[in-house]
Amino acid sequence: MTTPRALAIVAGLGPGISYGLAQKFATAYDLILLARSTNTLDPLISKLKSDPAIKYLKSVPTIVGIPTDVTSIESLSATVARVREMGRPVTLAVYNVSSGFKRSPFLEIDLKDIENGFKSGGFGGAVFAKAVLPLLLDSVGKVTWESGERVNPTLLYTGATASFKANPGMSAFAMGKWSLRALSQSLAREFGPQGVHVATVNIDAIVDLERSKSILADVEDGKLKPAEVAETYWDLHRQGRSSWTWEVDVRPWVEKW
Template identity: 45%
Template structure:
């Protein structure tokens, strides 16, 4: 925060006083505060010629084909991106266009994103930084956010799209380790990610054009626990309760926390063989990304914290 002190002399001037020295005339002091140098220059009309505000940053955890790729394409129309993933298939930083020395995560999805002609035609085109990060590991996620902070850009959107493997198994046959894995991905990862990103979202709130947003990806299992789904649904229910608690706690800070429940099969390479009898039987990543964007763009007088998304023929 910077401040400017303006002093206005209240002395009434008369020509006969021109040659007379006036000692300590009454003065009005006005203190004006600005959240940034850009806001100061904008107030005095020089913002466009002196400096530009830093471009907003959207962070996507759990990057890969499907919903994450759809989210990246949508949010890159307005922001630079950081995508986080656990993949060890490295890509060079030059290929990614990143300032980070190490960049890697789902190279096929990342290559598809970088080759998107619609994004390349934007002026300026979005920058994409891809980082290896295990969101359920404290050291890994801390290191990733240390790299993010070096970008020195306001974080205005954080999208948590990490999920445990879909598991359908009788309860008495499920291994304890499967519950731990599901809990770490769905819950501990979300906790560690939120601990890192929420201070950045709060810092970006003053003067932001759209409310800084933290949006979680849920599932049908977030609110409906079917038989033999205890491994998967335990983590999803916990994630939903975390999202609701954070939404209540951080709304007064100007941060919009929401969750999107995916109720249906997502149209992506590994689901190409399913539900092809009718058009739009599967959830389009591009279409569902618009729902996330709509949540981000909501005015704070009418925020939504939970949305269900399903195809028109999905039974529910």
């Protein structure tokens, strides 16, 4: 818990990592969850509200879903305006947006896919940063943990294997992810000295989801569990400002890399 009770924003709500982030952040924060449509938001927010990890918390969090196109500055600005109206500090914001990807021969990739890879990659990450950094900067030095220690406002990005390796047939996705990693590094260097911690988590793994059920089905913990990786996002947020991390990689114990 923070004092005053602050808000965490997660962009890109879905059934995977972001769901795990919401579960974890709810232990200390009220949540603003963003996805493109209420069709995505509503069932997941219902699920979160009835999730035992959340509903039995001593202090049950407020969870607000706001349909937002995070690649549109207009849409995000409207969302941020609503958040500002809540009159509460924002000290955690996560950009967890991904285009899907398929491996295909370069000459068959549509230029639209390349534009979309960038849109949900570096560009969306930049639009999100433009919208939330003013909120995070406003909260520097103003919020504390129960222990009395300062809460360091934090902006986190989710990367992938394709953030540092560009495999054949993966250029559309990799271009987006490399550009996001560049953004995150540039922001970390600029906003660290202003008190905002910017960091990246590169997911070098298959995420354990309903739809990935059949993959590695017989390897215990062979896929990345959202609840486990959420701890790492949280750890980054909790780091003291004398010792901030910019980048971590995560992968299951059995992963070849």
